[in-house]
Amino acid sequence: MKIIIVDDDCLVAAALKTILEVNEDVQVAATGVNGKEACQLYEEYQPDVLLMDIRMKEMDGLEASQKILEKFPKANILLLTTFADDEYIVKALRLGAKGYLLKQDYGSILPAIRAVDSGQTVFGTQITSRLPELLMGKQGFDYGSYDINERELEIIRLIANGCSNKEIAAELFLSEGTVRNYLSSILEKLQLRDRTQVAVFYYQHR
Structure with a gap:
């Protein structure tokens, strides 16, 4: 399973890469620091899952998701953020992101990636319980x-x-x-x- 990680915090990206690559079937093909790089890397590598932060300079994760999905409608994008912001959640859903998780929940990241790769849509427990109200x-x-x-x-x-x-x-x-x-x-x-x-x-x- 080929993954791309995009996060403006290089330490977070490195930690995620280390955690994920402990698993033999997971390959982190590339990492980036903003949405602009996410678009370029997705086109170059066309990964099974793009794991991406939302708040980033130059181009945020939501704008990058929109651009990628316009060109690659079947892209599996899993958004990872420290913010359970209502506006972000709704916009991510509308764009067609396959998941929205909070960074604090590290233990759920790999299972979420596997679920998204198998065609499922994944949202953290805190978010799922609020969807009907938000939408x-x-x-x-x-x-x-x-x-x-x-x-x-x-x-x-x-x-x-x-x-x-x-x-x-x-x-x-x-x-x-x-x-x-x-x-x-x-x-x-x-x-x-x-x-x-x-x-x-x-x-x-x-």
């Missing part, structure tokens, strides 16, 4: 204006509740293939990138 938006949103039908709305709700395609299929008595087809339709209609953004969209418009 709550206006009531009575008209999904019909996006041509979303009742079955698609059911699937959106289940995605927002954290259900996998397999769990959704069991709940709605559908095949996993049918669920994937519905999800593709939902993403196209709402002009979203992935299931994380579907969950964000749902909570924003509840």
